Amino acid sequence: MKPIIDSHAHIDFPEFDNDRDALFLQMRSVGIENVLIPGVSADKWQRQIQVAKQYDCYYALGVHPWYSESASTENMSDLRGILKLRKGDCRLVAVGECGLDKLHKSNFTTQLNLFKEHIHIAMEFDLPLIMHVVKAHEEVIKCLRTESPHRKGVIHGFYGGPQLAQQYVNLGYKLGIGGLLLNDNAPKLQQTVAQLPLESFILETDSPAMTPKSSQNNRNTPLILPEIIKKMANLQKKSAVRISEQTFFNVSQLFDL
Numbered sequence: 001m002k003p004i005i006d007s008h009a010h011i012d013f014p015e016f017d018n019d020r021d022a023l024f025l026q027m028r029s030v031g032i033e034n035v036l037i038p039g040v041s042a043d044k045w046q047r048q049i050q051v052a053k054q055y056d057c058y059y060a061l062g063v064h065p066w067y068s069e070s071a072s073t074e075n076m077s078d079l080r081g082i083l084k085l086r087k088g089d090c091r092l093v094a095v096g097e098c099g100l101d102k103l104h105k106s107n108f109t110t111q112l113n114l115f116k117e118h119i120h121i122a123m124e125f126d127l128p129l130i131m132h133v134v135k136a137h138e139e140v141i142k143c144l145r146t147e148s149p150h151r152k153g154v155i156h157g158f159y160g161g162p163q164l165a166q167q168y169v170n171l172g173y174k175l176g177i178g179g180l181l182l183n184d185n186a187p188k189l190q191q192t193v194a195q196l197p198l199e200s201f202i203l204e205t206d207s208p209a210m211t212p213k214s215s216q217n218n219r220n221t222p223l224i225l226p227e228i229i230k231k232m233a234n235l236q237k238k239s240a241v242r243i244s245e246q247t248f249f250n251v252s253q254l255f256d257l
């Protein structure tokens, strides 16, 4: 089996402070070779860089839409500064997570301006985008069409149906598929995974969030990835080996790993 990469895990969060060493050992013993740690807010960037260095992980820097109201113009110039400084850092592979979330109380115009700023930064530094999109697909698709970032990116934690998925795929974007797929009340997502070409997907868990309903734990970890692969294999009517090979290829290609 090809190694597995979790393209979205907040492994820098304090939820993992007590057993991060053990978790990485366990992950690597079952073939989960690496994780990509997405950025959330400026105050967490240094800790993220430190964890990524210590465990030899990939990372991305950005401001999640939930934190858009507390993000300052200095944060964005700091982001440019760090990206310039770390131009040769092969672990820094994307800008994000960033995006739009209509279920969150943050002012939508503020979110939109910050999202566009992230797209511009991704274009300046020749990096792909990691996007968080909730109930704002029309606006995100419009931004991506207008700005047309050349390295494209991923819609992480994708939950939509095949039609919406196809719109992103037609624009050159990947869909991040995670623990939601294991919940039986996500029929639209299951249709998407069954119908779209395997080239459209990368794997993720969004750990420690998004714990599958079937799980006994209240913390999600990358260790659920083999279960997601198995479910994808069933829906795609392909072998688990084929799923892991293609998704490994997809993630490597998108982030130039």
Ligand SMILES: [Zn+2]
Pocket (backbone or CB within 6 Å): 008, 010, 038, 097, 206
């Ligand atoms: Zn996330």
